[in-house]
Every structure is written in C-alpha cells, then in structure tokens.
Amino acid sequence: MTMLNKLPLLVLGCAATMNASAAQVHAAVAANFTEAMKSVVEKFEAETGHEVVLSFGSSGKILAQIQNGAPFEVFLSADQAKPKALEEAGMVHSGSRFTYAVGALALWSTLPDFIEDDYSRLSSGDFNKLALANPKLAPYGLAATEVLDALDLTDATKAKWVQGENIAQTYQFVATGNANLGFVALSQIMSDGHVTEGSSWIVPSDLYSPIRQDAVLLERGADNEAAIALLDYLQSSSVAHDIIHSYGYETE
Amino acid sequence: MFTDADLDAIWLTLRLATTVTVLLLLIGTPIAWWLARTRSWLKGPIGALVALPLVLPPTVLGFYLLIAMGPNGWIGQLTQEMGIGLLPFTFWGLVIASVFYSLPFVVQPIQNAMEALGERPLEVAATLRAGPWDTFFNVVLPLSKPGFITAAILGFAHTVGEFGVVLMIGGNIPQETRVVSVQIYDYVEAMEYGQAHVLAGLMVAFSFVVLLGVYGFQRRGTSVWGSR
Structure with a gap:
C-alpha cells in the first residue's frame, strides 16, 4: 500500500x-x-x-x-x-x-581523560579549538565568557574560539571532534544523572551568573x-x- | 555606516568568492568539456553528481563536510597526514566547501556553451591540422567565452550568497569565517535590526546588479545557462 x-x-x-x-x-x-x-x-x-x-x-x-x-x-x-x-x-x-x-555549564571533550575535572587543560593551551555558543545570542555562551573572565583566560584562549549560533551547534562542533574542547550545557552530555561520553569539568556555579x-x-x-x-x-x-x-x- | 566588523566580513566575503571562482574555473572547465563531449554512460551519473548542490539543502552538505573534514573523516585524516591540520573553522575549509557548493553554477553554463558549438568548428579546425590542445585553446575557449563569463559571475555571486554551509562548518571567527551572510544573521538574531538593514540592503543591491549583468549577456545571444 x-x-x-x-x-x-x-x-x-x-x-x-x-x-x-x-x-x-x-x-x-x-x-x-x-x-x-x-x-x-x-x-x-x-x-x-x-x-x-x-x-x-x-x-x-x-x-x-x-x-x-x-x-x-x-x-x-x-x-x-x-x-x-x-x-x-x-x-x-x-x-x-x-x-x-x-542550567549548568560544563567544559567537555569527546576524548577520554582529556579534561581532568578542572580547568588545567584550558589554562595549558594544549587543545586545538574551544567551542562556545555565541555570547551575544545564547545565555550559555554568555556564561562561558563569564567563566573565562573569572579564570582570567579570555585573552589567552580567544584566538582558539569557535562560536556556535546556539548551544546545540556548539555541542555539534565538539561531538564531531572538530573542537577538542567546548563549553556546553551540562544537560547535553548528561543522561540518567551522569556524563555519558568523553571527559568533562562541571563548572562551579560561582564562576558565572545563574x-x-x-x-x-x-x-x-x-x-x-x-x-x-x-x-x-x-x-x-x-x-x-x-x-x-x-x-x-x-x-x- | 559600516562597523569595522562589517568591513572585515565584506573583505573576507570578497576574498572567499574570488578564490572560489578562480578555483572553480580551473576545475570546472575540464569537467564541463568532458561532459559536453563524452558519449560514455558515465555522463548521466557525473552530471547528476555535479548538479547535486542545486537541490540538496546546504545543511546536508555542511553536515557531511563537518564530519568528513573532522578528525575521523577521510578528508580530515588526509589533511592531518599532509600536516595541514583540520579544515573546519578555517578559510580554506570554507573554500573547499564553497567549491562543492557552487560547482554546478560554473560547470553548467560552460558545458552548455561548449555543447552549443556543435561539431562544425572542431571539424574545420581538424581539416586545418590543428591538434586537440590547439583546437581547445584557440577554438573552443574563445567561442565559449559568454559561457565562461556567465559561469564566473554566477559562481562568484552564489559564493557570496552562501549561508547554510558556512554556518555549519565556519564557527563564526572574525576575519576567517565570519562572512557577510553570517554577520547579517547575527545582527538579526541579536535584534540589531538597524545594522542588519545596512548589510542586507548591500546584499540586495549587489545581487540585483549581478543578475542585471547576467541577463545583459543573455540578451546579447547567450542565455544564463549558455545555450543559444
């Protein structure tokens, strides 16, 4: 039929x-x-x-x-x-x-053990790209820039930023492996109460506005x-x- | 009127479209010549492959390119072995994506112009003992000139107007991948409609002038797609 x-x-x-x-x-x-x-x-x-x-x-x-x-x-x-x-x-x-x-923000990589539950990878500069959502358009992008400011890492990382137009696209940049690191929504990488893939750092909530x-x-x-x-x-x-x-x- | 970021985006867009047009004329000419002359059964499949970007949503092309150019994709592994690194989020990544995306706009007008020549000029050239290369450069190319001009204009304009693919693999980096169409999109999304109007108006004016030029050629005997 x-x-x-x-x-x-x-x-x-x-x-x-x-x-x-x-x-x-x-x-x-x-x-x-x-x-x-x-x-x-x-x-x-x-x-x-x-x-x-x-x-x-x-x-x-x-x-x-x-x-x-x-x-x-x-x-x-x-x-x-x-x-x-x-x-x-x-x-x-x-x-x-x-x-x-x-919402909560997480630094995420698809590579296992790439992030050691802190921001040392971010400050080491040892990564190809850092994906974040466009801070002008997306609240999670704004939060990501607040975190970088709080850690005093904005200038050091800026040359490696790639921006997704929303948090879904930012996730895609990291999930396809094109960016080693990315600030994504914790909800995107979490299921049944734990992070399902790769390695991550759940950003302490005092580093960005709720x-x-x-x-x-x-x-x-x-x-x-x-x-x-x-x-x-x-x-x-x-x-x-x-x-x-x-x-x-x-x-x- | 234009901010520094706008001027960066305009300059980048012109650089991208020029690079892509030059590459496409180099790549598209042999493809068009082959398609115009061949009697092989492959003509149908190859012609269809070239035309695919006409009907595929840019997101499909962008999505596949993002994966193919990524660390686990075949293009990505090739570029990494060649020591170039990964192509997404780079100017040259956009160039390659645009070459795929604008290919039919360049190949088809050239192919049509070459097909419209018919056998006669080639036979005449042969009786005058011209070799195949001689015939190609001194007979075929000059006679197909209107097709090349249409192809160059359409290839350039189509690359300027590209959006979906760039959004998927660009990463919105100033002076590297933030082209005019993405800049406009950002303005609209951020509700900065005034700035969006300035750039969007420029795009409308540009596109109108380009099409006016193409139809001007058409009136002089060769249609947009090259046939008489």
Whole structure:
C-alpha cells in the first residue's frame, strides 16, 4: 500500500485522538532543554492524554517568531530576558512566568581523560579549538565568557574560539571532534544523572551568573487546557522535576 | 555606516568568492568539456553528481563536510597526514566547501556553451591540422567565452550568497569565517535590526546588479545557462 492510500486513515486517526477529551499544545523550547523536554513530554502525554507538538531552536529565533505571529502557545526560554520582553509586549498570559530550570555549564571533550575535572587543560593551551555558543545570542555562551573572565583566560584562549549560533551547534562542533574542547550545557552530555561520553569539568556555579530559564503561557494558549496542564506539570510534578534534575538542571 | 566588523566580513566575503571562482574555473572547465563531449554512460551519473548542490539543502552538505573534514573523516585524516591540520573553522575549509557548493553554477553554463558549438568548428579546425590542445585553446575557449563569463559571475555571486554551509562548518571567527551572510544573521538574531538593514540592503543591491549583468549577456545571444 502506498503512503497516499494511507493518508485518509492517518487523518482519521488524528481526528480521533483529538476528540478523546485531549487537547493539543504547541510548545517552543530552547535548544539546550531538548532532551529533557522530550522525556518530560513523554510522561506528560502518557499521564494526561494531551498531545504536545515541540519546536526546538535558539531562544532568540523563537522570540522573533513569536513576535511575528508564530503559532506557539507555550515558550520555554533559555533565559529570563526573552519571556520578560514578551510579557512587556503583552503577549504573555499574566502571572504565568516561572523558572522551570536553572542550567549548568560544563567544559567537555569527546576524548577520554582529556579534561581532568578542572580547568588545567584550558589554562595549558594544549587543545586545538574551544567551542562556545555565541555570547551575544545564547545565555550559555554568555556564561562561558563569564567563566573565562573569572579564570582570567579570555585573552589567552580567544584566538582558539569557535562560536556556535546556539548551544546545540556548539555541542555539534565538539561531538564531531572538530573542537577538542567546548563549553556546553551540562544537560547535553548528561543522561540518567551522569556524563555519558568523553571527559568533562562541571563548572562551579560561582564562576558565572545563574542561567535561570523561564517558561511562559503565551496569550494565544491562554484558553488551551493542554497548554495550562503542561506548564503546571513542569512547575509542580515531582516526576517532571526528577527528569529535569537527571539532566543536570536545578529547579526552584 | 559600516562597523569595522562589517568591513572585515565584506573583505573576507570578497576574498572567499574570488578564490572560489578562480578555483572553480580551473576545475570546472575540464569537467564541463568532458561532459559536453563524452558519449560514455558515465555522463548521466557525473552530471547528476555535479548538479547535486542545486537541490540538496546546504545543511546536508555542511553536515557531511563537518564530519568528513573532522578528525575521523577521510578528508580530515588526509589533511592531518599532509600536516595541514583540520579544515573546519578555517578559510580554506570554507573554500573547499564553497567549491562543492557552487560547482554546478560554473560547470553548467560552460558545458552548455561548449555543447552549443556543435561539431562544425572542431571539424574545420581538424581539416586545418590543428591538434586537440590547439583546437581547445584557440577554438573552443574563445567561442565559449559568454559561457565562461556567465559561469564566473554566477559562481562568484552564489559564493557570496552562501549561508547554510558556512554556518555549519565556519564557527563564526572574525576575519576567517565570519562572512557577510553570517554577520547579517547575527545582527538579526541579536535584534540589531538597524545594522542588519545596512548589510542586507548591500546584499540586495549587489545581487540585483549581478543578475542585471547576467541577463545583459543573455540578451546579447547567450542565455544564463549558455545555450543559444
């Protein structure tokens, strides 16, 4: 049977799911929270029957898309500034903003034993490239530059910087081995509570300002019960919090 | 109007596009000549390979290049053995990526111009006892000139307009890989729309002038793709 023949069935199938008291919500999520969000949504859908459609990208791009009419109902940003900006523009359901995760930064390499759980590799200068997210665009990039400033290593390393446009691309530069070292989100290299590949240094949180990540209910999702339920689940379900912690985030 | 970073990006873009165009004319001419003359069954597959970048998303090409040029890829292992090191995040990495990416824009106009010559000029040259190299340089090349001009303009312009591949393998390094299109993207992402407008306007004006030039040639008898 060809795909075309199946199409009416598929459409019917979708319509049937929609009817079963469940609603659909379209959520835009900052790139660094991708894996954690997928796990949270899996549990959420199983528990509530609601359906969540996820879009991932840099917070800056999502913000611009929302300002220009993108059909998102929930926005999980990588920072606080962008949800606040939407709040001021009156595009957010009032009182819905909260911090769903506090991100952590890690220095990471795919090479085993390349990083000895400290920044000695960074100060030795013995690496080919240092990947970080563009500090102008990504909160994790800004945090990385704060760390380098705090360690007084900015000038020494600057010639070796390569910048990803968001933290997902930064991860890609390191994961493909093109950069020996990179500042990535701890969540990207952590699964089930530990780092899965290569070697890393979890950067002490006093070296950079906290990466508080805020979520908001957008005005166009204010009446969508699935949107409201999803944010409620993120904020108060212990299942969700456990998942979020297992990816290396803190919650408040 | 332009910041120092903008001027760096413009200069880098011009340097990249010029290098790529020169290389593509050198590499593309023999490929085009072969494609125009051959009766081999390989003509179809090779022609399709050359045309692939026309239809592939730049992210596909960028992704494969990032892996191929990386420490475990075949290009990466070759360049490391040659003592060049790794190519991603370097000017020459962008040059190689752009050569792949702009190849059809150079090969196809030249190929079409050469095919349009037909057998006649070659037969005449042969009766006058011209050797194959003599014929190629003194008959084929001059007669295909409009195709070469179109190819050079399109190859240059297409490299200037390249974005996705550069984003994937560039790493946004000033004076090395931060070309104009990436600089514009950064401005837009950072919501610095004023600065974005300046550079974006320049790109629109540049592209318009280039296409105007190409269509000017077309009116004089040779279409964008070279055939009469």
